[in-house]
Amino acid sequence: MTMHDTKPYEPVFTPERRAGLEELLKRYPTKRAALLPALWMVQEARGWISDTAMTEVAEVLGLTPAYVKGVVTFYTMYHLHPVGKNFVQVCTTTPCNICGAENVVKALLQHTGCGELGATSPDGKWTVIEVECLGACGFATPIMVNDDFIESVTPEKVLEIVRKYS
Amino acid sequence: MPVSVPKGTTILEAAKQAGVLIPHYCYHPGLPIAGVCRMCLVEVEKQPKLQISCATTVAEGQVVNVFSDQAKKARQGVLEFLLINHPLDCPICDQAGECELQDYVFQEGQARTRYADYAKRFNPVEDFGPDILYVPNRCILCTRCVRFMEHAAHDDVLNVSERGDRAVIGIHPDKKLDHTWAGNVVDLCPVGSLLSKDFLHRARAWELDKTASVCPGCSQGCNVNLDTRNNVVVRLRPRANLEVNRYFMCDYGRGQYRWMNHGDRIEAPLLGGKDLTAVDWDHALDRAVQLVKGISGPAVTLVSPGASNEALYLARQVLGNARLQAAFRVHREAGEWSLAGVPDLALRAERAPNVAGALALGYREEFEAAIQTAADAGLLLVLDDALDGVAPEALQTPNIIYLGTRLPEIARRARVVLPIANVAEEDGTFVNRDRRVQRYFQAKAAPGMARPAWWVLGEILRGLGRGDTLSSAEEAFDLLAQSEPAFGGLSYAGLGVRGAVLGSRQPAGQPA
Numbered sequence: 063m064t065m066h067d068t069k070p071y072e073p074v075f076t077p078e079r080r081a082g083l084e085e086l087l088k089r090y091p092t093k094r095a096a097l098l099p100a101l102w103m104v105q106e107a108r109g110w111i112s113d114t115a116m117t118e119v120a121e122v123l124g125l126t127p128a129y130v131k132g133v134v135t136f137y138t139m140y141h142l143h144p145v146g147k148n149f150v151q152v153c154t155t156t157p158c159n160i161c162g163a164e165n166v167v168k169a170l171l172q173h174t175g176c177g178e179l180g181a182t183s184p185d186g187k188w189t190v191i192e193v194e195c196l197g198a199c200g201f202a203t204p205i206m207v208n209d210d211f212i213e214s215v216t217p218e219k220v221l222e223i224v225r226k227y228s
Numbered sequence: 229m230p231v232s233v234p235k236g237t238t239i240l241e242a243a244k245q246a247g248v249l250i251p252h253y254c255y256h257p258g259l260p261i262a263g264v265c266r267m268c269l270v271e272v273e274k275q276p277k278l279q280i281s282c283a284t285t286v287a288e289g290q291v292v293n294v295f296s297d298q299a300k301k302a303r304q305g306v307l308e309f310l311l312i313n314h315p316l317d318c319p320i321c322d323q324a325g326e327c328e329l330q331d332y333v334f335q336e337g338q339a340r341t342r343y344a345d346y347a348k349r350f351n352p353v354e355d356f357g358p359d360i361l362y363v364p365n366r367c368i369l370c371t372r373c374v375r376f377m378e379h380a381a382h383d384d385v386l387n388v389s390e391r392g393d394r395a396v397i398g399i400h401p402d403k404k405l406d407h408t409w410a411g412n413v414v415d416l417c418p419v420g421s422l423l424s425k426d427f428l429h430r431a432r433a434w435e436l437d438k439t440a441s442v443c444p445g446c447s448q449g450c451n452v453n454l455d456t457r458n459n460v461v462v463r464l465r466p467r468a469n470l471e472v473n474r475y476f477m478c479d480y481g482r483g484q485y486r487w488m489n490h491g492d493r494i495e496a497p498l499l500g501g502k503d504l505t506a507v508d509w510d511h512a513l514d515r516a517v518q519l520v521k522g523i524s525g526p527a528v529t530l531v532s533p534g535a536s537n538e539a540l541y542l543a544r545q546v547l548g549n550a551r552l553q554a555a556f557r558v559h560r561e562a563g564e565w566s567l568a569g570v571p572d573l574a575l576r577a578e579r580a581p582n583v584a585g586a587l588a589l590g591y592r593e594e595f596e597a598a599i600q601t602a603a604d605a606g607l608l609l610v611l612d613d614a615l616d617g618v619a620p621e622a623l624q625t626p627n628i629i630y631l632g633t634r635l636p637e638i639a640r641r642a643r644v645v646l647p648i649a650n651v652a653e654e655d656g657t658f659v660n661r662d663r664r665v666q667r668y669f670q671a672k673a674a675p676g677m678a679r680p681a682w683w684v685l686g687e688i689l690r691g692l693g694r695g696d697t698l699s700s701a702e703e704a705f706d707l708l709a710q711s712e713p714a715f716g717g718l719s720y721a722g723l724g725v726r727g728a729v730l731g732s733r734q735p736a737g738q739p740a
Contacts, residue, residue, distance in 0.1 A: 128399065136391045
């Protein structure tokens with residue numbers, strides 16, 4: 063079912079990442095406390111967090127897979143399924159919606175080829191989701207492409223943005 | 229109502245002592261306190277907000293109002309939240325009748341829903357383990373199961389997945405809920421969310437009669453309830469005893485009810501000869517008495533460590549005047565399966581409930597030697613040992629009196645076969661591995677003419693002129709306690725439902 067069924071699982075925590083994690087652990091009183099950043103490392107490396115990766119994190123931090131899974135599923139920003147190379151979050155909370163966020167969403171879905179919210183485009187490059195307030199109500203509509211924050215997006219500007227990241 | 233309790237007691241426990249059960253879901257005395265269900269809110273004087281009584285400790289002079297309008301309204305609100313997504317499937321739910329959600333909604337919930345227009349959350353039933361189903365729709369997220377697996381079983385395979393109204397109990401996809409003690413999560417679940425596959429749709433809770441008993445599975449002696457329906461044992465569940473099993477029992481013990489219902493029982497006294505002939509008790513007992521009277525040479529008693537103390541004691545008395553070898557054997561498994569978070573609780577290697585009782589009453593674990601002796605003995609009295617593995621040639625000589633529940637082929641050579649009741653069909657006592665004497669009670673009728681072994685042996689003794697008819701296990705036990713030093717100072721009534729330790733002289737001071 064997952065991409066790992068066909069080829070053997072390659073651990074996320076290579077010696078280099080392991081060293082990075084050790085550095086990180088110094089900032090926390092317990093290993094358990096470093097679970098969230100450790101999961102971020104997995105998501106940065108793989109784009110999403112698979113069950114196997116959860117087990118690996120559990121082993122690395124001395125936790126149980128069940129506990130790790132509970133944490134991963136609690137937070138909506140950890141991906142439980144693979145997402146596109148470019149992960150787009152569009153603010154559709156009330157002020158942005160009044161200013162036409164829905165049309166931004168439509169344009170994004172059209173130009174990226176995703177078709178629907180949460181789905182990944184056939185070329186594997188794009189996933190678009192709606193999020194609640196991105197904290198830029200004065201600059202509607204804000205979107206996030208991966209870690210880039212883009213303000214005052216209109217349906218007309220969407221094509222340009224999509225070209226830039228493609 | 230004033231209550232005096234030790235420092236550090238929670239309001240909920242203190243209220244229990246005052247006879248008030250504060251509604252609660254996540255709290256369980258055998259698990260760490262979580263404080264997540266908000267069901268046990270009460271009003272505490274001089275505190276601006278309601279307090280959760282499961283996690284608030286009592287203070288000197290504190291005034292708690294469980295049934296104030298504010299507290300009742302808060303709990304009603306909690307119940308309303310729980311019912312938003314809870315299906316109305318009580319008619320097909322195994323928990324109905326023993327469901328804490330039903331109980332508390334009936335007590336203090338609202339009569340009507342305000343959410344009829346909204347679709348309920350739906351998740352499919354999940355297979356958690358060999359005997360456990362999870363019905364997420366009924367779940368109220370009390371997390372008792374998660375905490376049991378983490379803190380008691382030390383095998384934390386369960387978690388709370390997702391959040392908010394999507395939250396469900398999750399299990400890691402590579403793991404199963406297959407711990408030896410996993411069945412306890414079904415008992416702990418206050419609603420019908422975790423179900424036993426074995427008991428699924430087997431009976432409605434209100435059809436069951438509950439009888440206090442002791443698990444016959446191993447030498448731990450967990451206190452259990454036998455749930456019976458129409459004279460059939462359908463389920464074993466743990467009965468709280470802080471000294472023995474706290475609130476738990478293992479899955480092996482839960483399976484013990486099956487053999488209690490087997491139909492292949494001896495249903496009438498039988499006399500040996502060319503063929504076995506069914507006779508009435510008078511004839512059979514008369515023959516048994518004649519055999520005992522006519523003993524020449526040594527005698528052997530082979531007993532089962534699953535027999536009651538009363539029967540074991542009387543079996544020795546019957547052959548008391550002869551040169552006697554009294555022996556038993558016990559099946560041992562290779563290891564113990566402990567419940568890691570609870571001290572001194574395990575599925576023990578010794579798979580019989582009364583090994584300590586047999587030893588205390590002078591039986592030795594020397595079965596093979598006893599069989600050799602029996603080959604030349606005058607009389608062999610067998611008490612519910614199936615004699616499996618014994619070569620028929622080995623028992624050519626002796627006269628055999630066989631008391632048993634079932635009739636193995638080799639026992640057909642007995643001169644007298646006397647049908648006895650099994651543990652579910654009689655009253656009696658066992659001694660567990662920690663030397664605690666514990667009573668078990670009759671839960672169902674014995675088949676046919678079968679009688680408790682203590683009655684049968686008592687009648688033989690009467691025939692020998694050494695006693696009167698015993699009319700109860702209590703009489704048999706008190707006889708035993710008078711003559712056996714190890715049992716000195718104990719009385720049947722004093723054992724209560726929680727037992728007393730051998731040699732303690734005093735029955736345990738717990739109320740029955």
